[in-house]
Amino acid sequence: MWGTWFARRKFTQTQPSTPHYPPVSILKPAKGLETGFLENNEVFFALDYPLYELIFSVADANDPVIPVIERLRAKYPKCDSRLVIGDEAIGPNPKVNNLVRPYREARYDLILISDSNVRVQADYLNRIVPHHKPGVVGVVTAV
Numbered sequence: 730m731w732g733t734w735f736a737r738r739k740f741t742q743t744q745p746s747t748p749h750y751p752p753v754s755i756l757k758p759a760k761g762l763e764t765g766f767l768e769n770n771e772v773f774f775a776l777d778y779p780l781y782e783l784i785f786s787v788a789d790a791n792d793p794v795i796p797v798i799e800r801l802r803a804k805y806p807k808c809d810s811r812l813v814i815g816d817e818a819i820g821p822n823p824k825v826n827n828l829v830r831p832y833r834e835a836r837y838d839l840i841l842i843s844d845s846n847v848r849v850q851a852d853y854l855n856r857i858v859p860h861h862k863p864g865v866v867g868v869v870t871a872v
Contacts, residue, residue: 751863752780753854754835758827759785759845762793767801769848774805778854782809784831788816788823794845 755773759766773783785798795812802810817829828842839861841854 750779750855750858751839751861752837753778753782753839753841753858754837755781755783755841755843756828756831756835757783757785757843757845758824758831759787759794759798760789760792760823760827762797763846765848766794766797766845769846770798771801771804772849772851772853773843774801774808774810775851776849776854777851778858780837781854782811782836784811784813784834786813786816786827786831788814788827790814 757770757773763769787795787798795814798812802808802812811834813831813834815830816823816826818826819829820826832840839858841857843849
């Protein structure tokens with residue numbers, strides 16, 4: 730309870746006076762066509778943020794979510810997005826295995842991992858990235 734209160738208080742405080750907006754690589758692991766997939770992920774193609782890339786990763790080339798991702802990519806051609814198909818087995822966790830290839834392909838040092846069932850607002854990156862302070866904060870999580 731205290732952790733939730735502290736996190737909400739911390740992230741609703743005013744942003745730093747000189748926010749830092751580094752480029753971000755957003756990794757979106759996906760598997761199967763979940764309810765709300767389109768609605769949850771469409772906003773990521775139109776985030777209000779200076780520079781980011783969006784990398785979807787799907788382990789199986791026959792996954793039914795692939796055509797939906799491709800439709801979104803076609804609908805938003807100005808968004809720097811791509812789809813990586815195929816995982817790399819480095820351990821027992823399928824999601825981690827699905828993230829290895831997109832992690833290696835990410836162009837930017839700041840990595841955001843966002844599950845495909847996460848729904849955000851267009852200002853999402855503007856609200857969380859300024860809390861990352863290079864050399865001081867290694868991980869920022871959004872509750």
